[in-house]
Amino acid sequence: MVFNTDVATEVVKYARIVSEAGFTKGTWGNISVYLGDFIYITPSGYPYDLLKPEDIIVVDKQGNKLYGxxxxxxxxxxxxxxxxxxxDINAIIHTHPVYSTVISLTVSEIPPIVEDAVMILGERLRVSEYALPGSWELAKNAFIALGQNNCVFLRNHGLVCVGENLHEAFIATQVAEKTAQIYIEALKIGKVIEIPQEHAKVLREKYLTSYKQK
Known part of the structure; x- marks a missing residue:
C-alpha cells in the first residue's frame, strides 16, 4: 500500500475539530476513514492536540497493521x-458527548422527534447492548443497533456516527448530540410528541434520495 497523506491529514483535522467542540476529552474517542480496502485510524491513547498525519495508523479489514x-x-x-x-460508509467518528452519554445510560432509543435528526440520522436512534470497550462483542452489538442509521449510542459509553466522509460523520455527531439534548430537556417538561412513523419514513427517504447532495 501507499500511505495517503491527504487522508491522514483529514483524520487529524477532524480529531482536533471534535476535541475543540467538546465531544471528547483527553485521549478518548477515535476516528477513521476507509479507503481502498484500508482503514486509516487514530492511535490509542494519543492526545489529539499532538497528533500529526504520520501518527495515523493504517490497517487492513482484518485488523493487520500496514503502516505506523x-x-x-x-x-x-x-x-x-x-x-x-x-x-455506504467511509468514515466513522466515535465520541463521548455529555447528552449522548446520558442517553446511553437511561433509555433504549430516541424516537423520531425532530425532522433533521430523522433525515440525517434515522427514524429511531437506538442504544446498543452493553459490552466491554474494545471487544468484538461491543462491535457486533453496536452494528446491530446501528442498522442502516447514521448514529448509534453505545450503552454506558458514548456515541458512534458514520457517513460517506468525515464531514458527513461530523455533522451526524453534531445532530445526534443536539437531538439527545432536546430529548432530555423535553422529557423534563412532560410527554414527548413523536413524528408519525409514516412521516418519519418519508423524511428519511427524501434525505437519502433527493435532499442530500451527491
Missing part, C-alpha cells in the same frame, strides 16, 4: 465491523 509505529485505537474492532457490513 503506534498502536491503533482499542476500538478498532468497532470500525472493522461497520466497514465490513456497511458498504
Amino acid at each position: 509505529s503506534l498502536k491503533p485505537s482499542s476500538e478498532l474492532p468497532l470500525h472493522i465491523e461497520i466497514y465490513n457490513n456497511r458498504k
Whole structure:
C-alpha cells in the first residue's frame, strides 16, 4: 500500500475539530476513514492536540497493521465491523458527548422527534447492548443497533456516527448530540410528541434520495 497523506491529514483535522467542540476529552474517542480496502485510524491513547498525519495508523479489514509505529485505537474492532457490513460508509467518528452519554445510560432509543435528526440520522436512534470497550462483542452489538442509521449510542459509553466522509460523520455527531439534548430537556417538561412513523419514513427517504447532495 501507499500511505495517503491527504487522508491522514483529514483524520487529524477532524480529531482536533471534535476535541475543540467538546465531544471528547483527553485521549478518548477515535476516528477513521476507509479507503481502498484500508482503514486509516487514530492511535490509542494519543492526545489529539499532538497528533500529526504520520501518527495515523493504517490497517487492513482484518485488523493487520500496514503502516505506523503506534498502536491503533482499542476500538478498532468497532470500525472493522461497520466497514465490513456497511458498504455506504467511509468514515466513522466515535465520541463521548455529555447528552449522548446520558442517553446511553437511561433509555433504549430516541424516537423520531425532530425532522433533521430523522433525515440525517434515522427514524429511531437506538442504544446498543452493553459490552466491554474494545471487544468484538461491543462491535457486533453496536452494528446491530446501528442498522442502516447514521448514529448509534453505545450503552454506558458514548456515541458512534458514520457517513460517506468525515464531514458527513461530523455533522451526524453534531445532530445526534443536539437531538439527545432536546430529548432530555423535553422529557423534563412532560410527554414527548413523536413524528408519525409514516412521516418519519418519508423524511428519511427524501434525505437519502433527493435532499442530500451527491
